[in-house]
Every structure is written in C-alpha cells, then in structure tokens.
Amino acid sequence: MADRFLLAAVMGWPISQSRSPMLHNFWFAQYGLRGTYVPLAIAPDRLEAALRALPALNFSGCNLTIPLKQKAMAIVDEVDVTAQKIGAISCVVVKEDGRLVGFNNDWYGFVHNVLEFVPDWRADAGPAVVIGAGGGARAVIYGLLERGAREVRLCNRTVERAQALADEFGAAVRVVPWDDRHDALDGAAMLVNTTSQGMVGQPPLDLLLDRLPITALVNDIVYIPRETPLLVAARERGNRTVTGLGMLLHQGVPAWKAWFGIEPQVTAALRAAIEATL
Numbered sequence: 001m002a003d004r005f006l007l008a009a010v011m012g013w014p015i016s017q018s019r020s021p022m023l024h025n026f027w028f029a030q031y032g033l034r035g036t037y038v039p040l041a042i043a044p045d046r047l048e049a050a051l052r053a054l055p056a057l058n059f060s061g062c063n064l065t066i067p068l069k070q071k072a073m074a075i076v077d078e079v080d081v082t083a084q085k086i087g088a089i090s091c092v093v094v095k096e097d098g099r100l101v102g103f104n105n106d107w108y109g110f111v112h113n114v115l116e117f118v119p120d121w122r123a124d125a126g127p128a129v130v131i132g133a134g135g136g137a138r139a140v141i142y143g144l145l146e147r148g149a150r151e152v153r154l155c156n157r158t159v160e161r162a163q164a165l166a167d168e169f170g171a172a173v174r175v176v177p178w179d180d181r182h183d184a185l186d187g188a189a190m191l192v193n194t195t196s197q198g199m200v201g202q203p204p205l206d207l208l209l210d211r212l213p214i215t216a217l218v219n220d221i222v223y224i225p226r227e228t229p230l231l232v233a234a235r236e237r238g239n240r241t242v243t244g245l246g247m248l249l250h251q252g253v254p255a256w257k258a259w260f261g262i263e264p265q266v267t268a269a270l271r272a273a274i275e276a277t278l
C-alpha cells in the first residue's frame, strides 16, 4: 500500500456542505499517507455511472449522502445485511475484482459517538424516544436495537412514515402520534432528534422537555450548529447531552478499515478542527 495513492470520495447532491472531505483528509495528513478524499456532486440520475467509474479510477470506495443513500441499493453488486436492514447505503467499498459492496456505518457512528461522551451508556436503561423517521432515524433505531434497547418510542410528523419503520424493525418500536410527542418523554432514558429541525436555517424542534426525566440523555444528530437549540435547552435544565458531529466522525472509522485497512482515531484535535468550521 505504501506506493499506492489512496483515493476515496463522498457523493451527494448538493455536496458543498459536506464535512467529510475535511474529516478524511485530516486522517491522511495525520497518518502521513499519500492520498486524498474528494467531494463529488453527483445528480441522482448519474449515480450508477459515477459508482461504476470508481474501480477504473482506482478509488477504494466512497461515502454517499443525501439524496443518494437509498438509490445506491439497486446499483451496487452486493448490499451487506446491516445496510439491508437499515434500508440505505452510506459507504461503498470497491473489491479487488471491481465489484461494489454497499455498507451502512451511520448506526456505528451514532453508537460510538454516544459511547465517546457517555462510556457507561446502556441502551437498555429505559425507553428511548426518537423524533423523526427519515434516513438518520433508521440508522439510530438500528443502533439502539443493536445495543439492546427494549422500547423505542418513535414520533414523526408524518405518522405513516413512522409506522412503516416500526413495521420493519419489530415490536420494540412503538409509534407515538406527533401531537403526543411532548408526553412521550415521560419516563424516557434517552431522547434523540433525527429530524432536520434545529439545523441552521431551520426552526428549532418544537418539543417541550417538561416531562423528560432529568436523568435522561439527550442526543441530536443535527451537527450544524454544533449545539442545537434542543441540546442547549436540555443542557440548561440539567440533562446530559451529546452533540451530533461525532456520529459523522465515528462512521468514518469502519470506512477506513474497509478501504485502507487502517483503523483511524477520533481525537480531540480532529473534532476541534471540524467544529471550528461549523
């Protein structure tokens, strides 16, 4: 590998907002490796051509972001079992024979971000409330169940989307109507926002925290801004909080292992470098 110029990419549409190039290029520099990670703006109807070009261009693989994660499922040659369960591909690995294999590492990023902040976190400590039922929620729910969660209360503005997700993930996931979201926090051990609310340019998540136990852990997977209004409100009332950036940072670890055979570290210096841009 020493002689090889290492290449990987992130494909999305648009792509300019992505912090992934900064993350991966930080690791190339840290490990003194010859390589680069490039952002590629790929329209959905060009995704197949773009993915199929990866082997000829000597790319080890790529990440996928909005709106390409579901579409890639039908393009790659193989979808690993976890990505099948989550229903989306976040990482494509180019095999030696040129075959493309799709993985989903977002759930791993979610779990290891929480564990970095709260090493003794237990998903089976009590009910978890998940707000939102999009792509991010799928990875979060998979991660919660993987870590032993026994009750996930799922609440989404569009109830049908939450119900479809609950049907897929089984009896541990229970749908709560959107209007009942404030009361759903009663007795919860954890709250996770997976909606886009609270993101820069969006209004804060409309959620009253009065019923949330003070012992509950609160995580927002939105990471621009670094601390969302939800996290500020939770922290100010005394809840432990976990910001969202680490989900992105940690999902890069298994990607590097698969692409380059290296297990990179999520360090304070890495986090600070990226947080400075948020």
Ligand SMILES: NC(=O)c1ccc[n+]([C@@H]2O[C@H](COP(=O)([O-])OP(=O)(O)OC[C@H]3O[C@@H](n4cnc5c(N)ncnc54)[C@H](OP(=O)(O)O)[C@@H]3O)[C@@H](O)[C@H]2O)c1
Pocket (backbone or CB within 6 Å): 066, 106, 109, 131, 132, 133, 134, 135, 136, 137, 156, 157, 158, 161, 194, 195, 196, 197, 199, 221, 222, 223, 244, 245, 246, 247, 248, 249
């Ligand atoms: N930290 C990370 O690594 C990471 C990873 C993935 C995603 N994210 C972030 O998570 C957020 C969601 O991403 P996604 O991929 O899950 O998006 P998505 O699939 O488009 O889902 C968006 C979710 O937000 C909800 N929503 C949108 N507008 C809303 C409103 N006005 N009121 C209430 N709910 C609303 C949607 O509800 P409906 O179903 O009713 O439309 C849906 O549940 C984004 O900010 C993204 O950047 C972060």
